[in-house]
Amino acid sequence: MKLTNESSLFPLRKGRVTRQAHVDLPEGTFEEEFARQGFFGRTSHLYRTHPVTAWTRIEGPLRPRSYDLNRLEPGGPFEPVCFLRNEDVALHWVAPSAMDFFYRNADGDDVYFIHAGAGRLETTFGVLDYARGDYLVLPRGTTYRFLPSAGPQAYLLIESAGEITIPDRNQLGPNAIFDPAMIDTPDLEPPAEPDREWAVHIKRRNAITRVYYPFNPNDVVGWKGDLTVWRINVKDIRPVVSPRYHLPPSAHSTFLGRNFVICTFLPRPFEEEPGAMRVPFYHANIDYDEVLFYSDGHFFSREGIGPGMVTWHPQGIHHGPHPKAIPASRLKDRTDEVAVMVDAFHPLEATPAAAAVENEAYWSSWK
Structure with missing residues (x-):
C-alpha cells in the first residue's frame, strides 16, 4: 500500500464547487x-x-x-468461519470455547478484535489477558490457544497473508492515534497444565496438520527481539x-x-x-x-x-x-x-x- 499523496498543488475547477472540500457545499448539491x-x-x-x-x-x-454475523454458528472449541476473502486478507467470525490444543497459522498473521467476551491467551511468547475492545496481533507461526472466561465469546479475525505493521503518523508524530507505550506484550509464566500429550493444529493452505508432543509445546523460558504478540485496546486509541x-x-x-x-x-x-x-x-x-x-x-x-x-x-x-x-x-x-x-x-x-x-x-x- 502506498501512503503518499501525489496530488498537484492546485486543483482545476469547473462549474459550481466549494473551495474547501466537505465544507459549505453549493446549495442543492x-x-x-x-x-x-x-x-x-x-x-x-x-x-x-x-x-x-x-x-x-x-x-x-x-x-x-x-451480513449479520450474530447468525453464524462456529462449531467446536476453535473453528473460525470465513465470510470474506481474497489473496491478501480473509475475514472470519470466531466464537471459541476452552481449547485443549494449540493452534498455529502458517498462512499469515492473525489480528483478532474482541467483540464480546474475555479470557486468557497462551502463546509462544507468554500469556496475555484480553477483554472486550482488545486487538490481539499474532505473527505468522505463533503457537497459541484461547482460554475464554465465562459468557458469550465473539471475535472478528482478520487474517493477513503479509506482515501486520503500524502506519507512519508523519507530521502527527509517533505518539498520535496511540502511543506505542500503550501496547502490551505477553508475560512469561510456567505452563499452567502439567505435561501430557498435546496437539498443535497447524493451518497451511487452509488445511490442518496435527503435531503431537508429550509435553506442553509452549515451554519457552526466555526470549528477546522485536517480533512478538501484542495487544492494544480501543480505549487507548485516540x-x-x-x-x-x-x-x-x-x-x-x-x-x-x-x-x-x-x-x-x-x-x-x-x-x-x-x-x-x-x-x-x-x-x-x-x-x-x-x-x-x-x-x-x-x-x-x-x-x-x-x-x-x-x-x-x-x-x-x-x-x-x-x-x-x-x-x-x-x-x-x-x-x-x-x-x-x-x-x-x-x-x-x-x-x-x-x-x-x-x-x-x-x-x-x-x-
Whole structure:
C-alpha cells in the first residue's frame, strides 16, 4: 500500500464547487469524493444534483451487501468461519470455547478484535489477558490457544497473508492515534497444565496438520527481539479529529497489511463549523473494497445496522450516508460508535457462510 499523496498543488475547477472540500457545499448539491489509493492519492470532488445512491434497482453481482454475523454458528472449541476473502486478507467470525490444543497459522498473521467476551491467551511468547475492545496481533507461526472466561465469546479475525505493521503518523508524530507505550506484550509464566500429550493444529493452505508432543509445546523460558504478540485496546486509541473539517477514513488507520488497511472508528466530537459535513461523504471506491464491522454504539451514517453486523461495499459502486443521517447528525454533539474497517485493494469474495446470513434488502436501504 502506498501512503503518499501525489496530488498537484492546485486543483482545476469547473462549474459550481466549494473551495474547501466537505465544507459549505453549493446549495442543492451532493458532494462525491472521487479518489485514488483509498483517499491518499489524486482526488477530485464532484458536485451532483442527486445522491449517487438514489438508485431504483441493481441488476448483477455488484451491489452493497450486509451480513449479520450474530447468525453464524462456529462449531467446536476453535473453528473460525470465513465470510470474506481474497489473496491478501480473509475475514472470519470466531466464537471459541476452552481449547485443549494449540493452534498455529502458517498462512499469515492473525489480528483478532474482541467483540464480546474475555479470557486468557497462551502463546509462544507468554500469556496475555484480553477483554472486550482488545486487538490481539499474532505473527505468522505463533503457537497459541484461547482460554475464554465465562459468557458469550465473539471475535472478528482478520487474517493477513503479509506482515501486520503500524502506519507512519508523519507530521502527527509517533505518539498520535496511540502511543506505542500503550501496547502490551505477553508475560512469561510456567505452563499452567502439567505435561501430557498435546496437539498443535497447524493451518497451511487452509488445511490442518496435527503435531503431537508429550509435553506442553509452549515451554519457552526466555526470549528477546522485536517480533512478538501484542495487544492494544480501543480505549487507548485516540482518534484524530478536526472541528472544522470531516476527515477521511484513512485518518483512522490503525494497522497496515499487504494490500489492505485496518481502521478503527471510535467515539469523537462532531465537527463544529456550521457549514462542515458531519457524516461520511459519498465516494466511489475506485481502488478498494470497503468492509465495516460494527461492534458497539449507533453508527451515525446509516440506519438498520447493529452490533455484530458487517457491510461490504465493493469497488465500482458508490456508497455514502443514508438519507436520514445528514439531518440526524445535526441533533448530536458526538458519535458513540465502535467499528472496524478493512479496506482491501484486491476484490473480495463472499463465502457460502456469508450468503447464509446476508441481509438481502441492504442495497435498497438508501431509498
